[in-house]
Amino acid sequence: MKDKLRSILTVCKNKIKTGSRSLIASAGFKSVISSLLCIAAGILVGFVILLILAITSDKIPVSDAFEGIWIILEGPFASGSAQNIAFVLGDMFFEAAPLLLTGLSVAIAFKTGLFNIGAPGQYLMGAMGSVIVALAIPTTPATAFWVWLLALIVGMLCGMLWGLIPGLFKAFLNVNEVIVCIMSNWIAANVVSWVFSENKQFINTQGGKTAYTLPTTANGVSTPKLGLDKLFPGSNIDIGIFLAIFIAIGIYILMNKTTLGYELKACGHNKNAAKYAGMNEKRNIMLSMAIAGGLAALGASFYYLNGGAELAWNTYGKLPDNGFNGIPVALLASNNPIGVIFSSMFLRFIDKGGYNLAGFTAYNEYVSDLIIAVIIYFAGFSMLIKGMLAKIKIKAKEVPVTETSTETVGSDPVTGAEEVADTPIVEEITKEEEDV
């Protein structure tokens, strides 16, 4: 006991001593920097494209390019009056919640070495489960909350079930999860359309339209707002975003502080080694996909239980964007659950900027999609950028990078996740330096 305490104390002391130095040298810090560099590069390319469009098209004045890039960078804050800004900002938070959760879904699967491209299908199944429960069970004001909770849980379970399908195929039949995910997406889209086409009582027929389901508020069920709607008047904001952030922190703890998380990551790094070490790799694959499915479905549940969003039920020809956009969210955060919180917010921020851009200049909202795509393209080079960062560091001052970075494993709660994985790269680079 005493020994343990003493060792903890020495570790703390060392940490304080190497504090600032280790922060800069830590791999986590490097991934944040490289993400920021990607974003900067993406915005720069976006600006160049705005300029090119302005020069080649006679419909767009060149001054719009300069104004346009500012509007995008200001995101929701370029919405004009204070009232508008509050409204757009509130909606930004509301719309970030599903993106955050689908991002988490993709990230956790990536950590287990699986590519969950099935998030759209899981998202749709979650939406269906939640909407049906929220509309089918009659409520009184007293029971509404419990129905909401039940709807949330049923939605999550639907998604988990849907995520389990690729998991089962992968674990027991060794079928590539990408193909099963793609198939299950389209099956889900048709199942959802089928179920709602047979249950017309859930469909909103007001004003002669039939394309959407009833909002869950028709049955008195909606996510609690806790006064947030007064803070952001006119917007759809509810506590969903906070619950989503809470879940992200929970997933971070699961992945980094528990045995299960360790096993999942071990499977991701090397399936055979994990099996050799006595882990049940089949169980881990299924579990990872089920968790991923549940998370994606929760995203949909939060979105559609808000009451402000209605589900376009006849969706057999189109998969939801929120599902696919989980992929860039996860990639930009290099699959770190905490990073996902920021990357999802960032994507929504730029998105809102894009809509403002369409409102105020001759460009359209797709500029923001383009910038995000370019950022993701650069995110592919993050290893390269991290490597260059490490080189710069070594040249600037002779800091023993490998030592400090191993010392600080787990020091930073935000970035600790990446450190173990990244240390070998740093070592490699120092080796290269020696060769030179």
Add this chain to the structure above:
Amino acid sequence: MTFLIQQTLVYTIPLMIVALAGVFAERSGIINIALDGIMIFGSFVGAFAVYLMQKENMLADNTQLMFVIAMICAAAAGAVFSLLLSFSAINLKADQTIGGTALNMLAPAITLLIVKIVSMQDRLSMPKALGFIISNPDIGEGLKPFFDKMFISTYIVIALFIILSIFLYKTKYGLRLRACGEHPQAADSVGINVYRMRYLGTTISGALAGMGGYIYIATIASGTAEGTVAGMGFLALAIMIFGNWKPVGIALGSLLFGLLKCIGATYANLDINGDGVCALKELGLPIYFYNIVPYVVVLLVLAFAAGKSRAPKAEGIPYDKGQR
């Protein structure tokens, strides 16, 4: 029956060529998850080419040539677009999934950005009455399924498919390309330029996918470029895995999928034996059921054929010369 074969071919052709595109990339060692994005970009450029030719009143009397030129434009655009993937995956050794995802996002963004500036709406439509369909109503009954109400793309794709399959399996370049996907170090040790072969693979892949994208919108999606190909690229990816990264498997897989998809799209007025009774419609099942069938069948076949599937060994791994 004639109708069924014609429609099946319409669905099969784009799937087949794009799945073959996937084979060329993956056999050379690059995972091309960007097929969908390249298709979108190709479809846009093809449609834009037709739009421009229409505007300048070029080739108004030879729509077949116009169609072929649009296909070539789409293929060229796809090849150029895929260079983005090649550059990041081969030269910069970036993660291929990330690069592909980026391309999948980039293509609809660029397409819609330009389309909206050009046409002031979210879609660019080719005029419907262009007469791209080749009609041969006088041909004998036996030949009708293959020569009446056809698109010229059908023949081009089938010819290309055969030529490229032979290229992949019977020429030295094909062998080199496949070697780079299996064991690039070994290939390099006998003097094959791995980088160049991988560039060749992804560029062919990009050209085929771009062409496939244009064929898709021209033959299935009513000639409209709107920044989506309804997940056709991902389906082709699935067909490629289904076909075990081999041309014959892909041809069979896309035929099966095309047939099921065609039944789903036309079941309401499908009269197989010509007795005036639409048997499938009598069953009373909703369209959703027929939409689900192709996907479920592919999954079932995969489940039974599991274990035999074998991906190129070195796919997804950036080639590092210094590595042992």
